[in-house]
Amino acid sequence: DDQERQEVWTNIKDALFNDHIDQFRAEFLELHPYDQARIFEDLDEEIRMQIYTYLSPEEVADVMEHIDYDEIEPFFTEMTPAFAAQVFAEMSTDDAVDILNELDKDKVASFLTIMDDDAADEIKDLLHYEEKTAGSIMTTEFVVVKAGMTIKEAMVHLRTEAPDAETIYYTYVINEDKRLVGVISLRDLIISEEEWLISDVMNERVVSVSVGEDQEEVARMVRDYDFLALPVVDFQDHLLGIITVDDIMDVMEEEASDDYSKLAAVSDVDSPDENAFA
Ligand code: ATP
Ligand code: MG
Structure with a gap:
């Protein structure tokens, strides 16, 4: 509930302020990555840069997967490129590709250069699939x-x-x-x-x-x-x-909102074509 949230929040800020790494890790990693991401969004860049040194690339990858991808660019700009590359290597390949598609092409190239070959190759392969195809949404971590x-x-x-x-x-x-x-x-x-x-x-x-x-x-x-x-x-x-x-x-959410935009565009027309919905 709200009071519990407030308490966790206070403890986390307290730990950060006092440089108590263990206390921070204990409090922060207790949360679901979705909630961790909400905290991340609220913090200043400086504090987040401090946090990157307290967490492993794998732990940061879990957080990044729950940030809104439209707003994610600054997070990968404030990290060191070496750390960002490690974060991508730890992510599910489908999420890594979705996020990389939001970033500047030069930056993507530099991350892929730093990343170890196997991880980079898998991601490069996935980046080639056309948008909205099975290849563009699949992930390669199967058994x-x-x-x-x-x-x-x-x-x-x-x-x-x-x-x-x-x-x-x-x-x-x-x-x-x-x-x-x-x-x-x-x-x-x-x-x-x-x-x-x-x-x-x-x-x-x-x-x-x-x-x-x-x-x-x-x-x-x-x-x-x-x-x-x-x-x-x-x-x-x-x-x-x-x-x-x-x-x-x-996908279903994306397709539903695409369809909705099409309908909205159609209804803007003064005299709608009778066949618009056919
Ligand atoms: P059930 O519904 O039969 O009780 P379950 O709940 O354990 O099984 P489901 O996820 O419903 O598992 O899968 C049912 C069956 O479908 C499993 O036997 C599984 O091997 C099979 N199955 C899974 N994926 C595929 C696939 N892509 N093509 C064909 N069969 C599949
Ligand atoms: Mg079943």
Whole structure:
């Protein structure tokens, strides 16, 4: 509630003012990143620069993902370029790309130069996808296993991948050519015997979207099939990324407001064309 909020706020400011790093971290990291982002927006640049030295790039990445992307440019200008590059490397690739698209092209290039090669390559690939396509909203942190693995081996693998995966609810199955051949849910993994093979349990009829698919169509499929995520493939069925339901909610909001602007533009016309809504 409000009083609790006020108390947290006071403690955080107090810790910052007195340079108590541990106290600041304890209070701040207790909050949800959404609330951390609201605090960030309220602070002066100087104080935020102090905070960047108290938090890890990964912790700052969580905060940045919850800032309004239209207003995000100053945050990445006030950070040192080296720190900003690390923050991008720690983010989900889909969020990193959305934010980089809001920034000055020179700045983006400089961040990508500083970033380590693997992280930079993944982000560069994603930056090339056309706006409003599946490729432009997908993320590359998915979990894959081979059909020949046992359930036990798959679970061990899933455990190592889990900390950085966008979702662990679906594990995708690929063959030697890295083509998508199956999917298995966490529920299916948990209820299977350890010595069974993935190929025995996986669902081979995988619903996927192609990387160039319109985001509105992707949203419709997520809604119709009720999946928490959909795999994105190229024309040869290579798995390129996944789109999770939380990103679809952003798409639906964007498309709804696009449609609304179109309607508003139409109603401005003095004598509306009868076919305007057809
Ligand atoms: P259920 O709804 O059957 O009780 P669940 O709630 O555990 O299962 P859901 O998310 O509803 O899981 O997924 C249902 C099934 O769909 C799972 O068996 C999963 O393997 C499968 N599945 C997930 N993604 C896909 C996909 N892209 N294409 C086809 N099947 C999929
Ligand atoms: Mg279900």
